[in-house]
Amino acid sequence: MRIAIPLTGTRGDVQPVVALGLELQRRGHDVLLGTPPNLVDFATDAGLAARSCGPDVQQLYSSDAGQQALAAGNTLRLMQLVAKQMAGYAEQMNREVIDVCAGTDLIVASTVTEDRASSVAEAMDVPLVSLHYFPCRSNSVYPFPGALPSHWNPPASINRATWGLAENLRRVVFMRYLNDLRATLGLPRSFASTAAVLARANVPEVQIYDPALVPGLPEQWDKRRPFTGFLTLDQAARAAVGDLDGDHANILSWIEAGDPPVFFGFGSMPIRDTAAVLAMASEVSARLGMRALVSAGWSDLDVAAAQAGPQVKVVGPFAHDIVFPHCAAAVHHGGIGTLFEGLRAGLPTLVCSVSFEQPMWGGQVERLGVGAHMKFTQLTTDRLEQAVASILTPERRSRAMQFAETLSAEDGSVRAADIVEATAR
Incomplete structure (x- = not known):
């Protein structure tokens, strides 16, 4: 079976789907990934066929405008920037999604490509499966991520109202670009929301995160929204993309020389003043008499030249599952990949959220x-x-530590691949 997977976003959006693609490929399917241009090499290094699809969102985040929006912590402003980038890229994005899906037997999409993919699947008369990284459909337990302060506990009616507003806003903002795509595909115009379109077509919306993180939600959704747990790369793929290249022996040696440290890191979120964040972590370390392991992540912080106290170690990329079990706690932005690895290791966690679904987590x-x-x-x-x-x-x-035991120890890629194959049948 030929399977096309058009994606866009950052590495956090692409990596779990690469894990699924590899599992499908192991089962004998031909898989083609569409990824942002800065992540094509990541996908091909992992062992999948890939071509460019969508803009470089990481470049947008690193731009002056993106940095200002991140510094302001304004999700709406950041969404407007992304929408503006996508608007300028809309026609090309339409062409790239069509190109990635040409001749396929089934399409797998994500939360940010399911709208285009649904029209392409309709035109080609092939099945569609959508992958959701966080709750992004109406329910009465949780509001739309970022719509309300995360510490609020609103009534069910308010939660559902936020979803109605969010889905309608998305429909209005992207309707023109989607109808341009539909015209290219020879389809009639549509004014329905993506959620309504996928519901009408009975498209599986696979929740690729652990249900233990969202108590009460699985009971509200039917079998069209199954939970698989997290999708993780196997050792061979991780080695191929360089995830295991970090100096783990040096890091573990430093950890073992004293008390377990607190991890500080902000993943793929470009931080404007990384030196100030490092200074803050160093000062807190001194005040609390603890040690700190600081990850530079994708920032421009020069690890070799970073100035920190004797209780602080600044490091480059490393495999979280190798190091986290030796730490005392984790402080990070709330990206789902880092969150999962920290919670799976039993680490109490401080989320310093930047935008999008991070405040929800x-x-x-x-x-x-x-x-x-x-x-x-x-x-x-x-x-x-x-x-x-x-x-x-x-x-x-x-x-x-107790919560870690509730998280699935299984790789969700196997379950997700089962769902893809069942949908094809």
């Missing part, structure tokens, strides 16, 4: 009793000290 960490949450824009040395101290208590550590 921060709110869940608090509700589940396994950590704390604050906005990245609210970070000060004093606030960071208080928040880190709050997650280092024996109670939080015990709760985090």
